Amino acid sequence: MPIIAPAVRQLTEDLLAFIDASPSPWHVVDSTRQRLDAQGFSELKEGERWSVKAGGRYYVIRGGSSIIAFVVGSDSLEKTGLRMIGAHTDSPGLRLKPKAPHAADGLVRLGVEVYGGPILATFADRDLSLAGRVNVRTAAGHEARLLKFNRSLVRLPNLAIHMNRDVNENGLKLHKQNELPLLLAMAEQHIDSDGKFRGLLAEHLEIEATDILNWEICTYDTQPGSFWGPELEFIANSQLDNLASCHAALTALLISDAPQATCMVALFDHEEVGSESAAGAGGSFVSDVITRLSHNLGLDTEAQRCAIANSFFISADMAHAWHPNYPAAYEPCHRVLVNSGPVIKTNANQRYSTSADTAARFTQLCEQAGVPVQNYSHRTDLGCGSTIGPIVASRLGIPSVDVGNPMWAMHSIRESAGVLDHGYMIAAMSQSFV
Ligand code: CO
Numbered sequence: 001m002p003i004i005a006p007a008v009r010q011l012t013e014d015l016l017a018f019i020d021a022s023p024s025p026w027h028v029v030d031s032t033r034q035r036l037d038a039q040g041f042s043e044l045k046e047g048e049r050w051s052v053k054a055g056g057r058y059y060v061i062r063g064g065s066s067i068i069a070f071v072v073g074s075d076s077l078e079k080t081g082l083r084m085i086g087a088h089t090d091s092p093g094l095r096l097k098p099k100a101p102h103a104a105d106g107l108v109r110l111g112v113e114v115y116g117g118p119i120l121a122t123f124a125d126r127d128l129s130l131a132g133r134v135n136v137r138t139a140a141g142h143e144a145r146l147l148k149f150n151r152s153l154v155r156l157p158n159l160a161i162h163m164n165r166d167v168n169e170n171g172l173k174l175h176k177q178n179e180l181p182l183l184l185a186m187a188e189q190h191i192d193s194d195g196k197f198r199g200l201l202a203e204h205l206e207i208e209a210t211d212i213l214n215w216e217i218c219t220y221d222t223q224p225g226s227f228w229g230p231e232l233e234f235i236a237n238s239q240l241d242n243l244a245s246c247h248a249a250l251t252a253l254l255i256s257d258a259p260q261a262t263c264m265v266a267l268f269d270h271e272e273v274g275s276e277s278a279a280g281a282g283g284s285f286v287s288d289v290i291t292r293l294s295h296n297l298g299l300d301t302e303a304q305r306c307a308i309a310n311s312f313f314i315s316a317d318m319a320h321a322w323h324p325n326y327p328a329a330y331e332p333c334h335r336v337l338v339n340s341g342p343v344i345k346t347n348a349n350q351r352y353s354t355s356a357d358t359a360a361r362f363t364q365l366c367e368q369a370g371v372p373v374q375n376y377s378h379r380t381d382l383g384c385g386s387t388i389g390p391i392v393a394s395r396l397g398i399p400s401v402d403v404g405n406p407m408w409a410m411h412s413i414r415e416s417a418g419v420l421d422h423g424y425m426i427a428a429m430s431q432s433f434v
Pocket of ligand 1: 088241
């Protein structure tokens with residue numbers, strides 16, 4: 001294995017810090033915004049007129065959980081087109097219901113909904129907590145406040161093996177309605193659990209409980225990210241799918257230096273539930289931003305169509321690394337290894353947006369960066385997942401490639417991947433932002 005350069009180690013440490021600070025899609029957008037602000041990007045509001053200039057650095061937020069950032073290139077947009085990288089801010093997991101607390105049989109539990117497709121068994125016996133956003137009454141109406149308890153607060157204890165004798169033969173199966181509510185506290189007689197829970201939120205946010213209107217709250221694992229392996233060549237954390245891609249794309253944009261082409265990073269919420277929302281990749285967000293950007297730069301409809309045709313979109317989402325304990329799960333000729341480079345994902349049925357042309361282009365970006373590249377195809381007898389790639393490509397008509405770094409345990413609350421791959425991906429993406 002190649003030696004891990006200190007710069008690559010640092011990039012991966014920064015990734016783990018980014019994830020640890022971002023336990024919900026709203027926090028992901030907030031962390032992204034902080035990094036953009038620190039590098040001189042300015043926010044454009046969708047409800048106000050824009051004034052975009054060549055060389056300018058901007059970002060737009062929709063719904064608090066999707067963000068598009070761009071650097072306007074020095075060359076004409078019509079000629080160069082956009083250099084876009086897309087990823088998603090959401091991760092599968094457990095979300096609190098609107099009336100979550102429920103006291104019965106001596107304990108208060110929180111009712112949850114399953115968001116997307118998590119491996120539910122991995123949520124058991126973890127030091128879980130809550131993070132998300134709470135809508136608070138203000139003089140002008142209401143505002144969303146970010147919430148993150150920085151300590152373990154709730155838990156999903158396993159049933160002891162003495163009462164679940166076949167668990168190792170049959171696997172841990174959890175009934176979604178009955179067996180997922182999270183343990184929060186002892187129930188106290190004559191004390192209303194809903195009021196107590198609101199009090200807990202209010203105390204943390206330093207507001208009055210009566211000012212809480214509603215919330216969107218995720219369950220997250222408080223264990224910080226870590227390195228493992230003899231050379232510390234692997235990483236483990238929650239949400240590597242897809243915050244590793246968000247971080248790689250954002251880092252590539254932040255280190256881009258006065259690019260000729262207009263470079264854009266689009267991070268969308270709701271990928272794990274199909275992307276069909278106002279803020280999702282299936283909504284109008286990205287096309288609205290491109291249209292307004294084009295008009296601001298003086299492109300007419302004809303010039304805008306040229307810009308679209310000259311654009312290139314990299315849809316970045318994680319890939320399934322070869323796991324030697326499960327050889328039957330993989331296509332034998334398309335095993336992709338951790339720490340062996342970014343993966344181009346191909347699917348003839350267009351579950352991935354990759355074509356031969358766009359794959360060739362990404363392969364050459366990797367060659368220019370001196371980075372190895374791998375090819376993935378799912379088993380023919382297994383349905384494969386999809387990404388924002390085909391959605392954005394079909395909405396916009398932009399040539400697109402689906403790529404991602406190899407990882408293990410996708411959709412577990414504790415996923416793992418390779419240190420080298422993160423550096424490779426940033427290097428390859430940076431070749432597009434020139
Ligand atoms: Co994903």
